[in-house]
Amino acid sequence: MTTSGSDVETAPRPSPSLRTEALEQLLTERGLVDPSVMDKFIANYETNVGPLNGAKVVAKAWTDPEYRKRLLDEGTSAIKELGFAGPQGEHIVVVENTPTLHNVTVCTLCSCYPWPVLGLPPSWYKDPAYRARVVREPRAVLAEMGLDLADDVEIVVRDSSSEVRWLVLPERPAGTEDLTEEELVPLITRDALVGVAKVQAPA
Amino acid sequence: MDGIADLGGEDGWGPVSRPAPDEPVFAESWEGRAFALTLLTMGRVSGRNLDAFRHALERLDRPAYLDDGYYGRWLNAAELMLTDSAILAPGAVDARARRLRGEDVSEPETPEPAKPDYSPTAAGSLRTVEEAPAFAVGDVVRAKDVSPAGHTKLPRYVRGHSGVVEIIQPAHLLPDTHAHFLGENPQHVYSVRFDSHELWGADAETFGLTIELFESYLEPAP
Numbered sequence: 001m002t003t004s005g006s007d008v009e010t011a012p013r014p015s016p017s018l019r020t021e022a023l024e025q026l027l028t029e030r031g032l033v034d035p036s037v038m039d040k041f042i043a044n045y046e047t048n049v050g051p052l053n054g055a056k057v058v059a060k061a062w063t064d065p066e067y068r069k070r071l072l073d074e075g076t077s078a079i080k081e082l083g084f085a086g087p088q089g090e091h092i093v094v095v096e097n098t099p100t101l102h103n104v105t106v107c108t109l110c111s112c113y114p115w116p117v118l119g120l121p122p123s124w125y126k127d128p129a130y131r132a133r134v135v136r137e138p139r140a141v142l143a144e145m146g147l148d149l150a151d152d153v154e155i156v157v158r159d160s161s162s163e164v165r166w167l168v169l170p171e172r173p174a175g176t177e178d179l180t181e182e183e184l185v186p187l188i189t190r191d192a193l194v195g196v197a198k199v200q201a202p203a
Numbered sequence: 204m205d206g207i208a209d210l211g212g213e214d215g216w217g218p219v220s221r222p223a224p225d226e227p228v229f230a231e232s233w234e235g236r237a238f239a240l241t242l243l244t245m246g247r248v249s250g251r252n253l254d255a256f257r258h259a260l261e262r263l264d265r266p267a268y269l270d271d272g273y274y275g276r277w278l279n280a281a282e283l284m285l286t287d288s289a290i291l292a293p294g295a296v297d298a299r300a301r302r303l304r305g306e307d308v309s310e311p312e313t314p315e316p317a318k319p320d321y322s323p324t325a326a327g328s329l330r331t332v333e334e335a336p337a338f339a340v341g342d343v344v345r346a347k348d349v350s351p352a353g354h355t356k357l358p359r360y361v362r363g364h365s366g367v368v369e370i371i372q373p374a375h376l377l378p379d380t381h382a383h384f385l386g387e388n389p390q391h392v393y394s395v396r397f398d399s400h401e402l403w404g405a406d407a408e409t410f411g412l413t414i415e416l417f418e419s420y421l422e423p424a425p
Contacts, residue, residue, distance in 0.1 A: 014300035016275035017233035022299035023240055023282065026291060030313075032248045038239035046228045046235070090327050091373050093394075108211030108358055110257055111273070120238075122226050126273045129216035135360065136212045139408050144219050155410035159211065161356045162392050162415035163328040164372050191222045 050119035051190035053084045054167060057117060058193065059184040062172045072096060075167060079117060088165060089116035095158065096169045097195065102149055104142065104195030105158045105166040106134045114165035118190055125194065135159055145196045158195075168195040175201035205350055205359060206261035207268045212360040212403070234274035241281040249284040250318030253328070254382035258354035259283040289317040319384040328381075330389035332374040336418070337391070342368045343424040344395060346416060354382035357420045365424040366397035369413055377417055390418045 014022070027033040057079055061068040071078040075094040079085070092114050095103045107113065108131050113121040124130055124145070134141045138155050142148075149155065158166040170192040176184060191197035210216075229235040245256045259280035260268070267279040285291040292311035301308045324330075338344055348363035356378050372394055376387035394413045402412065 011301070011306060014297060014304065016237070016271040016278055017231065018300040018303055019282075019296050020233040020237045020240065020278055022296050022303055023278065023285075024236055025303075026295060026299055027240065027244075027248060032290070033240065033243050037243065038236060041239040041242060042229070042235040045238070050228070090329050093370070093372075108360070109208055109356060110260060120228055122222060123230075123273070124220040124222050127216075127220055128210050128213075128269070129219045132210040132213040132216045133219060135412055136403055137408050138410055141219050145221055155408075156396075157410060157412040159358075159412060159414040161358065162372065162375050162378075162417070164392070164394070164415050189224075196222065 045115075045120050049086070049115060051117075051193060052185070053082070053119075054114075054117035054190070054193045055185045055188035056082055057084070057167070058169060058188050059181045061169055062184055063181040068169075071169065079167075084116040086116045088112065089114055090163045090165075092117065092165045092167055094167045094169050095156075097171050097198075099171065100152065101154050101156065102195065103156050103158055103166070103168050104134060104138055105160060105168065106131060107160040108132070108135055109161055112160040112163075112165065114167050117167055118193060122190065124196075142196060145191075147197055168193050170195075170199045173199050173201040204261060204352060204354065207263065207265055208257075208261040209358050211358045229274070234272075237274040237278040237281070241277040244281040244284055249281075249288040249290055250321065251284050251288065252321070252323065252381060254354060254378040255284060255287075255319075255384075256280055257378070258382040259287070261354065288319065289314040321384040324387055328375050329373045330376050330387060332389050332391055336371050336393075338368050338371075338393060338418070338421065338423075340368050340371060344368060344393070344416075344421040345424045346395070347420055347422055351379060353379060355379050355420075357416065358414075360402060361395075361397060361414060361416070364397055364401050366395040366401070368393045369396040370394040372415055375417070377419070379417075379419075392417055393421065395421070 028035055061071045071094050075092040079092055097103055111121050111126040135157055138157050160166055187199055189197060192199045245251060260276060263279055268276055282296050286293050292314050294311050298308050298310040343365055345365045346361040372392040374389050375392050376389050380386050380388045392415050395416050396411055396413045399407045399410045
């Protein structure tokens with residue numbers, strides 16, 4: 001015979017989905033949280049703040065040498081020129097990838113990421129395997145992710161441990177010389193802006 | 204502290220996942236709700252701050268950190284900040300969740316809130332420091348080999364190792380005290396570049412690594 005007490009002890013822990021609902025209810029019924037404010041936060045990161053912002057920054061840098069210089073000298077203010085700023089973007093440093101130098105970014109202690117230009121981080125960036133391994137064997141990790149770098153390419157890993165955030169300025173691929181800034185934007189992927197991929201010219 | 208969050212260089216995590224091109228921002232709708240609840244909890248509701256949030260994350264046990272995924276981890280840290288500030292009683296979220304699925308459990312009484320006596324001197328984490336930086340670009344420095352009991356942004360894998368100052372970054376408030384409401388104590392911050400063989404030995408892959416370190420984490424290299 002069981003009592004409700006022992007049922008509780010053996011019942012599995014509620015799922016994170018159910019516990020999220022519980023927390024929202026507890027805070028909402030006391031007036032501490034407004035669900036409509038939550039809706040706005042969610043919609044902002046689902047629709048406005050994402051890697052398209054970073055792609056616009058890079059396309060401008062590829063087509064405007066003066067902007068490119070400002071971006072590499074003072075990333076935060078150059079990015080703000082395009083209207084991108086906000087949480088997790090207090091100080092953004094832009095580093096350039098070249099045929100002989102490859103930067104790749106990580107946050108080993110949490111999952112710090114330059115939200116204003118890239119949005120919220122993708123699952124692989126938050127995965128313990130990436131956080132643990134890219135600071136120890138970046139060449140092997142990049143190869144697992146589909147990026148094989150030649151042996152003579154120097155790799156620099158950027159571990160974001162303060163409020164400094166890193167953005168990679170990828171190489172402009174050969175064959176895109178005739179494309180406009182607007183035509184370049186859709187080629188530039190989030191993964192290239194973190195440094196785990198290269199930008200590919202259109203087929 | 205040497206918590207679960209300090210993952211740099213740890214073995215045993217298996218292969219990395221290959222990026223998916225069209226991954227949704229939130230895989231399930233509850234993840235967005237947990238994200239928004241945590242942002243609101245961090246400052247407004249719990250009276251804490253971003254560094255206290257990171258300290259809450261690093262205090263989670265392994266299942267709470269790992270088993271519920273990224274936003275489950277945020278949810279668990281939000282709950283910890285709320286019980287730390289006595290906005291919620293321990294067990295309140297679990298009890299409500301069980302009631303939501305029909306279990307007949309009682310909920311703990313709501314405690315008297317005890318938010319930290321804290322308000323920031325300015326928005327964000329960047330601050331001004333009057334004193335000149337102790338180290339210059341090109342200086343060889345060593346990360347102290349220490350194991351602080353509280354929050355720190357000095358990961359284990361660089362402790363005791365020497366590198367070269369590459370960039371002097373804007374000064375920041377110090378997370379080690381800020382997370383515990385013991386003052387902002389702004390400091391200079393340096394991007395220090397380490398050689399992979401200094402960190403991981405002669406057989407390691409050859410590469411460079413930079414990490415931002417606060418001035419009090421560093422000493423002149425011997």
